[in-house]
Amino acid sequence: MHLTLRRRNALNGFIFISIWLVGLLIFFLIPLFRNFALSVTDAQLSTVRDGSYKVVGLQNYIEAFSVDIEFLPYLLETMQSLIIDVPVILAFSLAVALLAVQPMRGNTVFRAIFFLPVVIGSAVVVGRLFDQLGNQLVLFRGQAAQQFLYIYLGDQLPYFINFLSRSVFVLWRSGVQILIFIAGLKSIDPTLYEVAQVDGASGWSQFWKITLPMLSPVILINITYTIIDSFTDYFNTVLRYIQVVTFQQNAMRLGYPSALGVIYFLLVFLLVIVIFAFVSRFTFYRGER
Amino acid sequence: MKAPFTLFTARAYLNWFKGRRARSLIVKIIMLLLLVDVAYIFVMPILRLLSTSLMNVMDLYDPTVVWLPRRWAFENYSQAYTALAYGEAFRNTVLISGACAILQTLACALVGYGFARFKFPGRDRLFYLVLFAMIVPPHAIIIQLFVMVSKNHWLETYYPFLVPSAFGMGLRGALFVFIYRQFFKGLPWELEDAAMIDGASPLRVFYNIMLPLARPAILVVFLFSFVWHWNDSLEPSIYLSRPELFFMPQRLSVVEAALSNMRLRAMWGTGTIMAATLLTILPLVVLYVFTQRYFIESIERTGLID
Numbered sequence: 001m002h003l004t005l006r007r008r009n010a011l012n013g014f015i016f017i018s019i020w021l022v023g024l025l026i027f028f029l030i031p032l033f034r035n036f037a038l039s040v041t042d043a044q045l046s047t048v049r050d051g052s053y054k055v056v057g058l059q060n061y062i063e064a065f066s067v068d069i070e071f072l073p074y075l076l077e078t079m080q081s082l083i084i085d086v087p088v089i090l091a092f093s094l095a096v097a098l099l100a101v102q103p104m105r106g107n108t109v110f111r112a113i114f115f116l117p118v119v120i121g122s123a124v125v126v127g128r129l130f131d132q133l134g135n136q137l138v139l140f141r142g143q144a145a146q147q148f149l150y151i152y153l154g155d156q157l158p159y160f161i162n163f164l165s166r167s168v169f170v171l172w173r174s175g176v177q178i179l180i181f182i183a184g185l186k187s188i189d190p191t192l193y194e195v196a197q198v199d200g201a202s203g204w205s206q207f208w209k210i211t212l213p214m215l216s217p218v219i220l221i222n223i224t225y226t227i228i229d230s231f232t233d234y235f236n237t238v239l240r241y242i243q244v245v246t247f248q249q250n251a252m253r254l255g256y257p258s259a260l261g262v263i264y265f266l267l268v269f270l271l272v273i274v275i276f277a278f279v280s281r282f283t284f285y286r287g288e289r
Numbered sequence: 290m291k292a293p294f295t296l297f298t299a300r301a302y303l304n305w306f307k308g309r310r311a312r313s314l315i316v317k318i319i320m321l322l323l324l325v326d327v328a329y330i331f332v333m334p335i336l337r338l339l340s341t342s343l344m345n346v347m348d349l350y351d352p353t354v355v356w357l358p359r360r361w362a363f364e365n366y367s368q369a370y371t372a373l374a375y376g377e378a379f380r381n382t383v384l385i386s387g388a389c390a391i392l393q394t395l396a397c398a399l400v401g402y403g404f405a406r407f408k409f410p411g412r413d414r415l416f417y418l419v420l421f422a423m424i425v426p427p428h429a430i431i432i433q434l435f436v437m438v439s440k441n442h443w444l445e446t447y448y449p450f451l452v453p454s455a456f457g458m459g460l461r462g463a464l465f466v467f468i469y470r471q472f473f474k475g476l477p478w479e480l481e482d483a484a485m486i487d488g489a490s491p492l493r494v495f496y497n498i499m500l501p502l503a504r505p506a507i508l509v510v511f512l513f514s515f516v517w518h519w520n521d522s523l524e525p526s527i528y529l530s531r532p533e534l535f536f537m538p539q540r541l542s543v544v545e546a547a548l549s550n551m552r553l554r555a556m557w558g559t560g561t562i563m564a565a566t567l568l569t570i571l572p573l574v575v576l577y578v579f580t581q582r583y584f585i586e587s588i589e590r591t592g593l594i595d
Contacts, residue, residue: 006408012491013407017415020400020466023456028422031433038432048436099324104317112581113328116335119516119577120570171330224424232426239428246432247527254432265429272424 039259045252053255060259071260074237075267078230085170086226090219093174097181098211111182118175173229177222184218185211216283223279224272231268238264342366342563349559362560369565372544373537379572382519382536385447389454390514393465394507396457401469401506402495406481416470422463427523435527449528450518460517460524465510472506473499505587512584516573537569 003011039060043053064071100110188211196206230236242264246257336356341349345362348354369375404416438449453459457466476499484494500507522538529535532543544565577584 009407010409013403013409013412016403016407016491016495017400019396019455020403020457020462021415023396023453023458023462024418024422027434027453027456027458028425028430031430031437032425034433034436035430045436096324096327099320099327102320104320106321108582110324110328112577113331115581115584116331116577120335120520120573168330168334171327172334228424232428239426242428243431243523254436258432261426261429261432265425268424268426 035258036262038255039262041255043253043255043258045254048254056255060256061263063256064260064263070241071238074241075264078236078238082227082230085173085230086223088167088170089174089177089226090222092171093177093222094181094215094219096174096178097185100178101182101185111179114178115175117172118179173226173233176229177226180218180222180225181215184215188214213284220276220279220283223275227272227275228268231264338563338567342369342560342567344560346560365560365564366568368561369544369568372547372561373540373565373568374532375568377533378535378537378540381534383572385450385536386515386518389450389459389518390511392451392454393457393459393462393514394511396455397462397465397510398469398500398503398507399495400457400466402473402499404466404470405473419463419466419470422458423461423467431523431527438528444528445531445534446528447534450524454514460514460521465514468510469503469506472503476502505583508580508583509587512576512580515576519573541565541569 038048040055040057041053042056042059047053096114100107100114192210192214193206196210201209232239238260242257242260245260246252246254340356340358342365343361343363344354344358345360345365348358348360348362351359404412404419434449438444441448443449450459453462456462480498480502481494484498489497519536520538521536522542525536525539526542529539532540535543545562548562
């Protein structure tokens, strides 16, 4: 068979991605589609095998928002913590990355430490760390320190301790982001800084006028990563709830949790797209203009 | 003087202060302190874990014992080792995480190469599917996967982990495809052109030229995949229910659940759970210590950022 170069090239490309296409179809697209289909039925594990379930329309969705007293609070909680966590994680990881790229001895050691949570940050393990140790995790654990703080904070003390534990938890989730920022910072052309210096720009304005714009695509990546990460997190209450509804309640209802999954997925999808559209207006790519 | 925020551009800063070594020294010390502070936040939970894992019940409830236990309770570790069935769990986890990681590393490399270096109709739209697959939470499809797996009689086997990995899917497969694609995109075209002119087939070009060059990307993907499979608890908890098949984090959950019985906990203490937790992550820490240099260098060089 005779093919032009372009055709042959296209064919080869398809061959390379073919295994993935098959996998995508079997392990992703079909399940996703079936999930949509199942979410409008009253299927249970026993009925899904022989197909003797019936379509109930949007009833599952209505139930999620009107009957279920747990789902909506979990959803709101997730959104709430996302709104707080994402900026904190981004600001923290950017600050740490800026510190870590400074020419200094022992830099590599710090970088290795910052990445540690990614490696051992297994859900179960981190869960142990933070559940078990409880408020021991607070940076100052001693009684004296707590007494001292009590003088100032009074009854607010538990909230404060809670806040600190939570911030440790949040910071522990920023390992990947720190690393991505470090890589981004390193890719900025140093001559830009030299030029700015010659023109007498202060470090402050160099940060706002060079570092931040050059870093904007990386910031977009990091925002997206952080959102996805916290939406698929083991500790995410919505996901846990879906899992409980599916696998631990005795009837093994499948239709209803499917609907919950769909609602959740649509929410994530919408949010990512909105943020992408919004943030990409402020990103600057070097190739352009 | 416009100085305080020059932390952000130390290069500029250091030039500015050339000849004023004392001041630059102070800045350096402040930066070092900040870094040590942050590093402390990252290391502290692990140190706390280590310290608690060596405490017996007496020490745990004694407020005067802060970091160092009065009596080193090494028996926590032997108890944890037995409770975890460590040998068996270790073997399961290493074998399956390793196999999945190898399969994913290879399959995703092929796919990423296909996306990066060939032009075919619909390529960019298909690549949007990669991104799409990346952001769909696994819970949106896990019920269907469960139904599929149980129809295939794959429950209580390792196939549900191995087969998707072989197809470049599996745990965060889309992310790995994305990493490879970014990496291969950055390589010069002349390499392939030269080999093609010499008559090499695309598969041969891929195997003999591109793969050896892709070592940093391979390393990153393999390690990420290994670590994430090791740490995953969602899929194993759904597909596996026989304890002898369990992976380490699942065993840990079992031990944990058993110890939520208060009387047992009073006997064994939190120390045992902490020791078990430490034993679970120990292999990863060892792996990381040996590979972290390449790991971090590779991430910086993969062009993850583009």
